[in-house]
Amino acid sequence: MTHVQHLKPFLKKTPFHEPMSAMMHGAGWIRWQGFYSPAFYDSTQSEYMACRNGATVYDVSPLIKYAIKGRDAAKFANYLVTRDLTKIKPMNAAYTAWCDDDGRMIEEGTIFRLGENDFLLNAALHQLHWLNESAYGFQVEIEEVSDTLAGLSLQGPNARTILEVLGVPGIGRLPHFGIMETTVDGHWLRIDRAGFTGDLGYEIWVKPQDALWLWENLFRTGDPFKIAPMGGHALEMTRIEAGFILVDVDYIGSHHAIRPTQRISPIEAGIGWAVALKKDAYFVGKRALQKEKADGSSRFILSGIEIEGRKPAPGAFLYADEKGTKELGLTTSAMWSPLLKKNIAFAQIPPAYTKPGTEMWIEIWYPKEKKIERSMVKCWTRNRMFFDPPRKKEIV
Template identity: 40%
Template sequence: MTNLTHFRTPLRHTPFHPRTASANRLNRWGPWAGCMTSLCYGDVDMEYTAIRNAASVYDLCPMVKYRVTGPDAADYLNRLMIRNAAKLPVGGVHYTAWCDDDGKLLDDGTLFRHGPEDYLICCQERHLPWLLDSAQGFDVQVAEITEEIAALSLQGPCSASVLAAAGLDVSALKPFRMARFPFAGGEITISRTGFTGDLGYELWMTPDQALPFWDHLFAAGAPWGIRPIGTDALDLARIEAGFIITNMDFVPAHQALREDRPRSPLEMGLGWMIDWEKGNFTGRRALLAEKAQGSEWALVGLDVPGNVSAEGSILYHDKKHEAGFVTAAAWSPALKASVAIAQVKARHAGGDNLWVEIYALRELQYVKLMLPVRVVERPFYNPARRRAMPPERV
C-alpha cells in the first residue's frame, strides 16, 4: 500500500548531526537524499576560505552508496558503466558515469575497489531497482549501504597536516587511491578524493566511530583553523574546479519529463572516460552513433566579464539567436573572475560571437546586461598541490 503520509516524515539526521547542529549558527539546512545537510554554518566566505587556505570538513553521509560484490562484479560494472572497472586496481578509485540504452546519462559518481570482487559505488541519486535489474545474469550481490557508512570530506591545503596531527600519516597516499588506518581500536578508510579541486581526502568509517572521530579531528586541526563547511561554500569550490552535479548541470535520463532534456556523456564533456574497447556496455551503440554523427550539445567553461554571477542566464549567438544556457556560475575569489559552466549547441562550442544575457539586481531593480563571453578550459582552478606527491605539509 502506498504511504500517503511520507511527506510528514522528518529528514534523517546523519551520525555527525550532534556536532553539525551545534555548529550551525544560522540553522540553515537543506535536504539531501532524505537527510538534513547544512547549507551554511555562519559565514559562507569564511567557509570557502577554509577550503582554499586552511582545512574544511563537509558531512558526506547522505551520499548514496551501493556495495557490489561477487565473482562477476567487474564484468557487471563493465556492462553498466562507461569506464573499465576491471582496470581499476584494488585500493583504487575512479570517477565514472552510466547511461540508459539511448546513451543518455543516468548519473555520475565514484567507484571504489576494496577487493578483487568488492566495489563501492558512491553517487547523487538512488538507482537500486535499475542496478538490480541490470544484475540479471551476473553472479553479483548489490545492496544499498548508505546508512552503514559515515563519511567526511576533509579538503584544503592544510588537510594532510591535520591528518598527520591526528596520527594518520597520508604522505604515501596518491590521488585516487585509498588505504586503511587504525583509529580507536578499529579502522577507518581514507581516500585521496574530493569535490573541491584542491588537496583533500574523504574519510570513511562506521556510524559509531563518527562522533569520536569528529572530536579527534577537530582537536588535531585546531592550529590550522579547521572549520565545518556547508553546501553553499562547497558549490562555489566545485564551480571553480569545473565539476558537474546531477540535477544541477544535467537531468538524469530516467527523471526527465521532456525528451530533449537528457544529455549524453559526449555532450557533457565526459567522452574521455568512455572505454570503447572493453566490450558492450549500456548505451554503447547509441554513443557510437552519436560519435559518428556528432553531438547536438556541448558543455563548456566560460569567462564572463564583470562580477555578476551568470547563473541561469541564456546564451546568444550574435546577440540574436539562442545558443545555450548557463547551469552554474559564480564570482571566483581565487581567480578574481566570473566563471560559468554552460550547455551550448555544439556548433557554438568554439565560443565565436557568444553573448550572455544577465539580469543584475541593482538596488531593487533588475538591469539587463548583454555581455560577450569567452570559452575557456575547465578546470578554472587547478592548483599543483591537488596532485603533489608527497602532499604539501603546511
Template identity: 75%
Template sequence: MTHVQHLKPFLRKTPFHAPMEALMHGNGWIRWMGYYSPAFFDSVSGEYFATRTGCTLYDVSPLIKYSIRGADAAKFMNFLVTRDITKVKPMQAAYTAWCDDDGKMIEEGTIFRLGENDFILNAALHQLHWLHESAYGFDVTIEEISERLCGLALQGPTSRDLLKVMGVGGIETLPHFGIMETTLDGHWMRIDRAGFTGDLGYELWVKPESAHWLWDTLMRLGDPYKIAPIGSQALDMVRIEAGFILVDADYIGAMHAIRPTQRESPIEAGIGWAVGLKKDAYFVGKRALQQEKAKVTSRHILMGIEVEGRKPANGAFLYADKAAKQEIGLTTSGMWSPILKKSIAFARVPPAYAKPGTEIWTEIWYPKEKKIERLMARCTVTSRMFFDPPRKKA
C-alpha cells in the same frame, strides 16, 4: 466523515549531526536525501576561503552507497559504467557515468574498487532498481550499505598535514584517487584521496559508532591547520571552480527527466573523457555513444566560460553575437569566483562553439535600485576546470 491524518515531515540525522548542530550559528539546515544537511554554519564566504586556505569538514554521509560483490562483479561493473574498469586496480577509485540503452546519462559518481570483485558505487540518487535490472545474468550481490558507513570530506591545502598529525601512516604517499585503510585509537577508517572541491583533499569513512570520535579528533587537532566545518553553499562555489557537474543543476538524470529531450549523454554533459569507447567490453549505451561520437550528433557540450565584468551569469541565455540575434544555449551553474577574481559559469553550447577561445555573449538580468537591469557581457569559452592547483594530485 473521513479523517485525514497529517504526518509531520521526518528528516533523519546523520551520525555527525550533534557535533555539527553545536557549531550551527543559524538555522542553516536543508534536506539532502532525507537527512538534515548543513547549507551553511555561519559565513559562506568564510567557509569558502577556509577550503582554499586551510581545511574543512563536510558531512557526506547522505551519499547513497551500493556494495557490489560476487564472482562476476568486475565483469558486471565493466558492463554497467562507461569507464574501463580493467584499468582500475584494487584500492583505487575512479569517476564514471552510467547510461541507459540510448546513451543518456542516468547519473555520474565515484566507484571504489576494494578488491578484484568487491566494489562500492557512490550515487546521489537512488539506483538500486536500475542496478538489479542491469545485473540480470551476472553472479553478483548488490546491496545498499548507506547506513553502515558515514563519512567526512576533509578538503584543503592543509588536509594532508592534519592527517599526518592525527597519526595516519603512509598518507603522504597515497596517490590521487587512491584508497587505504587504517586503524586509529581502535577505530577502523577507510580513506580515499578524492573530493568535490578540486583541491587537495580526502574522504574519511568510518562506522557510525566512530563518528563522534572522528569529528572530535579532527576538530581538536585541526586548529593550527585552520579547520572549519562547511555547508553546501560554500561547497557549491568550490565545485564550480573545479568544474564538477551536479545532478539536477547541470543535467537531469535520464530516469528523472520529464521529457525525453531533457536527457543528456555524458558527451553533452561535458564528461566525454570518462566514456571508454575503446574498451573491449560492451557497456550499456555504448552503441548509441559510438554513433553520437562518429556522426557528431551532440546537441551541445557543457563547457566553461569566463564572463567579462563582475555579474554572475547564472541561468543566462547565450548568443553568438552582441546583437543577440542568434541564441545558441544557456548557462547552468555560475558565480563570481573570489579567488580567481572572475565571473565564471558552465555553458551549454553547440559543438561548433565549444572550442576554447571562442567568443560568445551572454544576456544577464540583475536587480539594481529596485528595478531590473539588462547587461550583454562578452564571454570566452574555456575548460570547466577553472581552478586546478598542482597540490590536488601532487
C-alpha cells in the same frame, strides 16, 4: 531554503548531527536525501575561504552507497559504467557515468574498487532498482550499505598535514583516487583521496559508532591548521571552480527527465573523457555513444565560460553576436569566483564553440535600484576546470 521547523518531523540525522548542531550559528539546515545537511554554519564566505586556505570538513554520510560483490562483480561493474574498470586496480577509485540503452546519462559518480570482485558505487540518487535490472544474468549481489558508513570530506591545502598529525600512516603517499584502510587509536578508517572541491582532499569513512571520535579528533588536530566546518553553499562555490557537474543542476538524470529532450549523454555533459568507447567489453549505452561520436550528433557540450564583468549569470542565454540574433545555449551553474577574481559559469554550447578562447555574447538580467536591468556582455569559452592546483594530485 526550506525552514528548519518544517524539516523536523521528516528528516533523519547523520551520526555527525550532534557536533554539527553545536557549531551552527542559526537554522542552516537543508534536506539531502532524507537527512539534515548543513547549508551553512555561520558565513558561506568564511567557509569558502577556509577551504581554499586551510581545511574544511563536510558531512558526506547521506551519499547513497551500493556494495557490488560476487563472482561476476568485475564483469558487471564494467558493463554498468562508461569507464574501463579493467584499468582500475584494487584499492583505487574512478569517476564515471552510467547510462541507459540510448546513451543518455542516468547519473555520474565515483566507483571504488576494494578488491578484484568487490566494488562500492557512490550515487546522489537512488539507483537500486536500475542496478538490479541491469544485473540480470550476472552472478552478483548488490546491496545498499549507506547506513553502515559515516563519512567526512576533509578538503583544503592543510588536509594532508592534519591527517599526518592525526596519526594516519603513509597518507602522503596515497595517490589521487587511491584508497587505503588503516586504524588510528583502535578505530578503523577507510580513506580515499577525492572530493568535490578540486583541491587537495580526502574522504574519511568510519563505522557510525566512531563518528563522534572522528569529528572531535579532526577538529582537535586541525585547530592549528585553520580547520572549519563547511556547508553546502560554500561547497557549491568550490565545485563550480573545480568544474564538477551536479545532477538536477547541470543535467537531469534520464530516469527523471520530464521530456526526452532533457536527457543528455556524458559527451554532451562535458565528461566525454570518462567514456571508454574503445574498451573491449560492452557497456550499457555503448553503441548509442559510439554513433553519437562518429556522427558528431552531440547537440551541445557543457563547457566552461568566462564572462566580462562581475555579475553572475545563472540561467542566462548565450548568443553568437551582440544583437542576439543567433541563440547558442544556456548557462547552468554560475558564480563570481573570489579566489580567481573571475566571473565564471558552465554553459551548454554548440560543439563548434567549445574551443578555448571562442568569443560569444551573454544576456544577463540583474536587480538594480528596485528594477531589473539587462546587460549584454562578452564571454569566452574556457576549460571548465577553472581551479586545478598541483597539490590536488602531488605525492610527498
